[in-house]
Amino acid sequence: MTPLLEARDFSLTIDGRPILKNLSFAVPAGARLSIMGPNGAGKSTLIKCFLRLREGAKTTGEILLNGQSLRVYPRQELARLIGYAPQAGGWIPPYTIRELALLSRYPYPDRSRDQAALTRALELTGLEELANRPLANLSGGERQKAYLAAALAQETPILALDEPTSFLDPRHASELDNLLKDLNLNQKLTIITVTHDLGQPALTGGLALVLRQGTLRYFGEADRLYQDRILEEAFDHPFVYLTHPKDGRVVVLSQ
Amino acid sequence: MSPTWKLLALLLASLVILVLSPFLGADLISFEALSVPGHPEAEVFWALRLPRSAAAFLAGSGLALGGLVFQALFRNPLATPFTLGVASGAALGASLYIWLGTSFLGSLGPLGSALLGAALSMALVYLATRSQGGLSTPVMLLAGVIVNFFFSSLVLFIQYVSSSADSLKITHWLMGSLTGLETARLADLGFIIIVGAVIIRSLATEIDLLVTGEELAASRGVDVKRIKLIIFVVASIMVGAIVSLTGPIGFVGLMVPQACRWVLGWSHRLLTVAVFFGGGAFLALADLLARVILAPAEIPIGVITALAGGPFFLLTLFSIRRQGQLL
Numbered sequence: 001m002t003p004l005l006e007a008r009d010f011s012l013t014i015d016g017r018p019i020l021k022n023l024s025f026a027v028p029a030g031a032r033l034s035i036m037g038p039n040g041a042g043k044s045t046l047i048k049c050f051l052r053l054r055e056g057a058k059t060t061g062e063i064l065l066n067g068q069s070l071r072v073y074p075r076q077e078l079a080r081l082i083g084y085a086p087q088a089g090g091w092i093p094p095y096t097i098r099e100l101a102l103l104s105r106y107p108y109p110d111r112s113r114d115q116a117a118l119t120r121a122l123e124l125t126g127l128e129e130l131a132n133r134p135l136a137n138l139s140g141g142e143r144q145k146a147y148l149a150a151a152l153a154q155e156t157p158i159l160a161l162d163e164p165t166s167f168l169d170p171r172h173a174s175e176l177d178n179l180l181k182d183l184n185l186n187q188k189l190t191i192i193t194v195t196h197d198l199g200q201p202a203l204t205g206g207l208a209l210v211l212r213q214g215t216l217r218y219f220g221e222a223d224r225l226y227q228d229r230i231l232e233e234a235f236d237h238p239f240v241y242l243t244h245p246k247d248g249r250v251v252v253l254s255q
Numbered sequence: 256m257s258p259t260w261k262l263l264a265l266l267l268a269s270l271v272i273l274v275l276s277p278f279l280g281a282d283l284i285s286f287e288a289l290s291v292p293g294h295p296e297a298e299v300f301w302a303l304r305l306p307r308s309a310a311a312f313l314a315g316s317g318l319a320l321g322g323l324v325f326q327a328l329f330r331n332p333l334a335t336p337f338t339l340g341v342a343s344g345a346a347l348g349a350s351l352y353i354w355l356g357t358s359f360l361g362s363l364g365p366l367g368s369a370l371l372g373a374a375l376s377m378a379l380v381y382l383a384t385r386s387q388g389g390l391s392t393p394v395m396l397l398a399g400v401i402v403n404f405f406f407s408s409l410v411l412f413i414q415y416v417s418s419s420a421d422s423l424k425i426t427h428w429l430m431g432s433l434t435g436l437e438t439a440r441l442a443d444l445g446f447i448i449i450v451g452a453v454i455i456r457s458l459a460t461e462i463d464l465l466v467t468g469e470e471l472a473a474s475r476g477v478d479v480k481r482i483k484l485i486i487f488v489v490a491s492i493m494v495g496a497i498v499s500l501t502g503p504i505g506f507v508g509l510m511v512p513q514a515c516r517w518v519l520g521w522s523h524r525l526l527t528v529a530v531f532f533g534g535g536a537f538l539a540l541a542d543l544l545a546r547v548i549l550a551p552a553e554i555p556i557g558v559i560t561a562l563a564g565g566p567f568f569l570l571t572l573f574s575i576r577r578q579g580q581l582l
Contacts, residue, residue: 012563051473052473075473075477078476084471084474091330093467099521104475106477223379
């Protein structure tokens with residue numbers, strides 16, 4: 001079966017500096033993929049490459065979506081296939097959550113589903129009451145959820161989320177994890193997240209992809225991530241692996 | 256009041272100003288005079304006042320729209336076609352023409368020379384930005400500021416080396432003026448501004464998305480490079496055409512869009528309409544003041560808009576402090 005998203009010997013260079021090197025992997029439809037790695041490993045760049053947000057850079061190799069080169073997709077069609085939520089830091093757009101989510105409907109010239117998509121996105125993220133609040137007046141965590149709501153309003157089969165839980169407190173992070181789990185398992189969405197939480201793949205299962213200085217250090221089942229010193233080598237740092245007393249999953253601690 | 260009602264109120268106020276401004280001035284023109292054939296007031300109205308008010312309105316609309324889209328594109332309230340060098344390019348072209356006359360720029364005339372200068376500055380900013388890869392906003396702003404300073408210095412140089420009569424002419428041109436516009440030129444200006452405004456209005460959603468950030472806009476399906484180029488070229492042509500006809504009338508592109516954002520928020524579907532009419536009304540009003548304050552003498556309209564610009568900057572500064580961000 002054709003993988004949903006596939007990298008074939010994909011490399012990317014910016015200003016002569018190699019950022020991603022010879023990446024090859026295949027993500028099947030309905031997968032849950034966690035992209036991990038130390039700072040500067042190229043995680044965010046990789047997720048942006050799935051959306052063709054690095055078009056100015058020099059690339060070799062190919063990224064394929066549904067067996068076709070990403071390059072052949074018109075931008076709007078790509079936006080109907082992959083929803084994107086950026087990291088919540090940096091520039092804060094001067095819009096309300098509702099306005100931001102409605103702007104995500106841009107790839108759909110037919111406006112008839114806009115309100116339904118907006119309502120659903122707000123319900124799923126629990127942001128109904130904050131819908132008319134400007135992003136500038138939200139906490140970091142709320143803003144992160146607002147970006148997720150906007151990505152959900154895109155109604156795409158794939159979600160690409162750049163550190164969706166990094167500004168969230170434990171309760172909200174757990175709620176968001178449950179939401180993504182539900183979207184993945186019950187609504188069959190393919191979910192790709194960049195995460196700094198090394199225990200995340202143990203919690204969510206699915207696939208893990210580990211980068212170090214732009215090279216692929218691991219791609220495979222999340223369960224195997226904690227064997228063979230994969231994380232130690234990628235992060236150049238010792239870790240301790242514990243078993244969660246309640247559900248038995250792996251918990252990773254920095255040594 | 257909802258943004259739509261605010262917009263309607265603004266449109267009404269703008270239309271009132273547009274309709275009344277040609278009747279007002281050093282001498283009032285009565286409505287009755289217009290219906291009397293050959294009445295001297297009617298002659299003044301049709302031949303002088305109306306074309307001038309129309310020119311003020313069109314120039315104000317175009318300058319304000321140019322400011323609106325550049326501010327949105329660069330997410331910076333100081334980014335306008337003026338700060339990006341278009342006006343200084345036009346000023347250089349006009350100054351060169353005044354200094355060297357037909358011997359150098361042939362039959363282009365002062366208008367053609369100014370437009371050529373504006374085009375040159377646009378091309379320089381564009382090429383300098385492209386040479387650094389893509390159309391990066393900070394690079395474009397920096398390139399604009401550099402071109403602006405360089406061309407302004409050249410204008411100063413030309414003023415220094417030219418005769419005192421030419422230097423005075425250049426100074427007058429730099430102050431901006433709406434006097435003596437020919438009807439044919441006014442029709443050209445109207446065509447450029449209206450076509451430009453329609454193009455910009457049709458890109459309102461794309462502009463909204465660009466304000467959220469270029470990557471987010473691209474991820475939602477906007478062809479960022481193409482849209483930025485269209486906006487850059489359309490706004491520059493509009494402003495270049497205005498400046499070549501009226502001289503540089505500053506601050507309109509800074510003040511009107513910012514004021515409209517305070518009132519209406521950030522939907523460019525509303526803002527493009529509000530700024531078109533608001534900018535037109537603002538300059539028609541400024542022109543009225545220019546005509547009456549020292550009547551029968553006239554103050555250059557650029558002086559009036561610049562005088563309003565100072566206090567407005569202070570307001571902007573306070574608003575930045577209040578909102579905690581630039582725009």
